[in-house]
Amino acid sequence: MPELPEVETIKRDLAKVLLGQKITFFKVTKPKLLRNPRKTFIDKLVGSYITSVKRRAKLLLIGLSSGYNLAIHLKMTGQLVWRPRVGKIRTDGHPITGVVQVPNKFTYITLKFSNGSWLYFNDVRQFGYWQLIPDDKLINQLQTYGPEPLSASFRVADFKQRLMRHPKANIKAVLLNQAVVAGLGNIYVDESLFVARVRPSRRVVSLKQSEIVAIWQAIKKVIKKAVKARGTSFNTYIDAAGKTGSYWQKRYVYGRANLKCWRCRQMIKKTVLVGRGTHYCASCQK
DNA sequence: ATTTATGTTTACAG
């Protein structure tokens, strides 16, 4: 799935085109992707206006005049593609053979807006979901997430405290935990640990203070860089215009097994940790 | 043809 930078990119693009729009049409062909009854979606979506487009962790949050929020999680292969009224849309870099336009056979939810534009939700693996959350329940629903890495609330002392709740776990597993820090996934955890020069398999309890600070700084640096690049596309990620992100071209270790480390020219290694492909430089990362 | 890998989260077993 899209991690923080990918969802942030989609959020920014959708905010530009959706704010103030009225939803005029809703269709779903795979109801299991909905976390509320279909009727609730029709009631709360159709006829209401979009008042905000936000992001928390990897969740996209669309505020509605009906007093509800549409929370969309893309999980691993979800895509949100917006299409203006006139013209076709062609998506780039789609890995599924023959799927180059939207809507397509993986489009399971469709919205239409008052200006005639469309929003399509595609999800090859069908792990993603749409959920309607009333305004007064939203805070409660989001409070399980840790700090946003690009916000001022991401402080090193608090970060250390959250890490220390999992003393025996390896640092990679803990950084994937959304309650520790929000929005990191497999790519950016590997990238951040490379920048911090810490091996993904290190147990939290073994980390020195200087290493915790280095990890904290690396996360901010990597996420900032990835947002600027509009995310990473190597599998199914595309933005709301159907375009790919460019972080793939800037990456340090992810997907670079058996290639030379940019820093020391040794070969990047790939192992399995937490059930995920894990990339690191055995000579740079201690 | 079969196995393995893929950007996530969470339920469950120990």
Added chain:
DNA sequence: CCTGTAAACATAAA
């Protein structure tokens, strides 16, 4: 509570 593993599912590469 903490930690590690499997499973939800579809597709492509090995």
